[in-house]
Amino acid sequence: MISITAADLSGISPALHLAVAGIAIMLLDALWPMRSKLLSVWITLAALGCSLTTSLHRLTAGVDVTLFNGAVRMDGYAHAFSAIICLASTLAVLSAPKYLRLRGVHLAEYYALLLFSVCGMVLFAAAEELIMLFLALETLSIPVYCLVGFTRTNVYSTEASMKYFVIGAFATGFLVYGIALLYGAAGSGYLVDLRAGAARAPGLFYAGMTLLLVGFLFKIGAVPFNMWTPDAYEGAPTPVTTFMAEAVKAAPFGGMIKVLFVGFGFDAAVGLWQPALVVIAVLTMTVGNLTALVQTDVKRMMGYSSIAHSGYILVGILAASKLQSADALAAVLYYLFVYVLMNAGAFGILILFSHKDKDTNAVEDLTGLARERPWAAALMAVYMLSLTGLPPLAGFFGKFYIFSYAVKAGYVPLVIIAILNSVVSAYYYLKVIVAMYFRGPEDTGRAAVFHYEGYSVFLLAMLWFTAWGILYYGIHSEPQLALARLAASSLFATAP
Amino acid sequence: MITLQEYLSVGALLFTVGLLIVLFRQNAISILMGIELMLNAANINFVAFSNALGGLTGQVLAIFVVVAAAAEAAVAIAIIVLLYQNLGTVDVEKARNLNG
Numbered sequence: 001m002i003s004i005t006a007a008d009l010s011g012i013s014p015a016l017h018l019a020v021a022g023i024a025i026m027l028l029d030a031l032w033p034m035r036s037k038l039l040s041v042w043i044t045l046a047a048l049g050c051s052l053t054t055s056l057h058r059l060t061a062g063v064d065v066t067l068f069n070g071a072v073r074m075d076g077y078a079h080a081f082s083a084i085i086c087l088a089s090t091l092a093v094l095s096a097p098k099y100l101r102l103r104g105v106h107l108a109e110y111y112a113l114l115l116f117s118v119c120g121m122v123l124f125a126a127a128e129e130l131i132m133l134f135l136a137l138e139t140l141s142i143p144v145y146c147l148v149g150f151t152r153t154n155v156y157s158t159e160a161s162m163k164y165f166v167i168g169a170f171a172t173g174f175l176v177y178g179i180a181l182l183y184g185a186a187g188s189g190y191l192v193d194l195r196a197g198a199a200r201a202p203g204l205f206y207a208g209m210t211l212l213l214v215g216f217l218f219k220i221g222a223v224p225f226n227m228w229t230p231d232a233y234e235g236a237p238t239p240v241t242t243f244m245a246e247a248v249k250a251a252p253f254g255g256m257i258k259v260l261f262v263g264f265g266f267d268a269a270v271g272l273w274q275p276a277l278v279v280i281a282v283l284t285m286t287v288g289n290l291t292a293l294v295q296t297d298v299k300r301m302m303g304y305s306s307i308a309h310s311g312y313i314l315v316g317i318l319a320a321s322k323l324q325s326a327d328a329l330a331a332v333l334y335y336l337f338v339y340v341l342m343n344a345g346a347f348g349i350l351i352l353f354s355h356k357d358k359d360t361n362a363v364e365d366l367t368g369l370a371r372e373r374p375w376a377a378a379l380m381a382v383y384m385l386s387l388t389g390l391p392p393l394a395g396f397f398g399k400f401y402i403f404s405y406a407v408k409a410g411y412v413p414l415v416i417i418a419i420l421n422s423v424v425s426a427y428y429y430l431k432v433i434v435a436m437y438f439r440g441p442e443d444t445g446r447a448a449v450f451h452y453e454g455y456s457v458f459l460l461a462m463l464w465f466t467a468w469g470i471l472y473y474g475i476h477s478e479p480q481l482a483l484a485r486l487a488a489s490s491l492f493a494t495a496p
Numbered sequence: 497m498i499t500l501q502e503y504l505s506v507g508a509l510l511f512t513v514g515l516l517i518v519l520f521r522q523n524a525i526s527i528l529m530g531i532e533l534m535l536n537a538a539n540i541n542f543v544a545f546s547n548a549l550g551g552l553t554g555q556v557l558a559i560f561v562v563v564a565a566a567a568e569a570a571v572a573i574a575i576i577v578l579l580y581q582n583l584g585t586v587d588v589e590k591a592r593n594l595n596g
Binding site for chain 1: 504518534535541545548549554568571574578583588
């Protein structure tokens with residue numbers, strides 16, 4: 001007899017908070033539409049806060065439970081991803097009310113959709129089984145297709161939504177087909193049993209592994225599966241782009257790392273995925289950075305920059321798989337944490353100066369910002385320098401840890417390429433700083449106005465928090481790394 | 497008696513057809529149909545494997561895929577309607593406001 005126990009429900013409470021809050025918001029909106037908007041912001045923040053604190057608490061307490069007949073495992077790894085994703089989503093939610101209000105689409109559904117998506121993300125890193133993995137992926141993706149098209153009358157938003165849907169669903173197609181083949185090869189849906197498929201039916205197994213990897217690489221926007229990612233980033237409403245660039249970006253890594261390490265393992269025969277990922281990592285970093293160089297739109301540039309960052313994270317994953325050490329994987333988790341802070345901040349500045357009829361998206365739009373709004377310019381400079389990877393900001397330490405473990409793992413040429421890429425990326429991040437600090441209206445021939453339209457305390461809180469986080473957690477990275485190590489070692493406890 | 501190989505061949509064929517439709521058709525509704533074909537190709541494999549291996553995992557997976565595909569189709573059709581309202585076309589090649 002299969003039954004759901006109270007222990008199952010309390011075990012997945014980080015995900016459950018979010019789902020319940022999402023449903024509550026939908027009910028509230030139906031029953032009390034007048035007041036539902038602001039209230040739903042608070043409900044969302046409360047739910048995300050609950051999940052975040054629960055996850056952190058359970059991570060430090062070392063909770064490790066297997067639930068729902070082995071379909072979900074809430075261990076340190078799942079809790080760490082849950083915490084990163086809840087933090088990322090909180091930052092995205094804080095940036096939303098101002099923008100949506102200006103666009104006249106401040107609707108409660110936005111928060112409900114966002115919460116459902118986050119619920120899927122939390123379960124994605126916790127899935128121990130192929131059905132769960134697939135369902136979590138769909139739960140996280142489908143609401144995002146809606147969110148991208150949220151400004152309904154906007155042509156760009158609709159087009160971005162269509163394109164994002166096509167790549168997303170296309171990736172799902174590959175993923176499901178890969179899952180089908182792996183299930184056939186291994187004869188079981190559990191990740192730990194997948195490896196046995198390599199001996200039982202190698203043809204099916206390797207085909208399935210390739211297709212599953214292609215599906216994942218689509219989701220993280222790796223080259224050559226990145227075609228429409230920047231379009232989706234550019235066309236989506238900026239708060240949704242924030243959400244996509246941090247939470248939707250970080251979550252697939254949660255599932256991917258688990259499938260690679262626990263499902264496929266590190267044996268030489270099964271480890272064929274490593275050389276493939278080396279090539280993909282090099283391509284992803286290089287193409288992402290080189291294309292970002294020529295962009296004039298900050299959102300689009302950040303789209304390519306996020307592709308490049310996926311490449312750095314892949315380097316970290318490769319190092320962790322080669323060394324099979326929890327420390328190396330902890331560096332990847334730390335990087336994801338830092339990456340979330342930097343991206344949220346950079347998009348936050350764009351939202352800060354977005355007006356009713358016009359977004360502030362072009363690099364040119366930021367010309368002369370430092371003279372008029374010195375604090376905003378200083379914050380943006382912190383985010384950009386951190387994205388470049390300049391010490392002593394958190395972005396530097398994130399890259400430093402990843403690259404040093406990669407060197408230890410013997411991926412020296414890969415690290416050299418990654419560092420060269422970081423140097424190249426400095427050009428387009430610094431382009432923003434140059435525009436803000438060293439150019440004025442006399443250079444562009446038009447006066448830029450930087451007034452805050454639709455002042456939002458939420459947004460300002462988010463900006464200051466991320467900047468503080470980048471400054472503080474760079475130098476004081478040890479507590480974060482210790483948590484990440486705890487999480488990573490729980491994954492390696494199950495890996496072969 | 498239909499063998500496992502034959503089921504898998506049909507699945508692979510359907511998947512390829514779906515893939516080609518998504519890659520080469522410009523009509524958004526065709527693309528949606530292509531994606532549905534890809535998902536259903538996987539479903540055939542699930543059920544075939546479930547039959548060959550015994551056990552119900554594959555069949556349960558197939559049912560979940562059907563549900564998820566329905567949810568995806570609902571959202572996709574909403575997006576296509578929006579595309580038609582805003583652009584007057586469902587041709588994704590004509591949706592080129594974002595320089596991709």
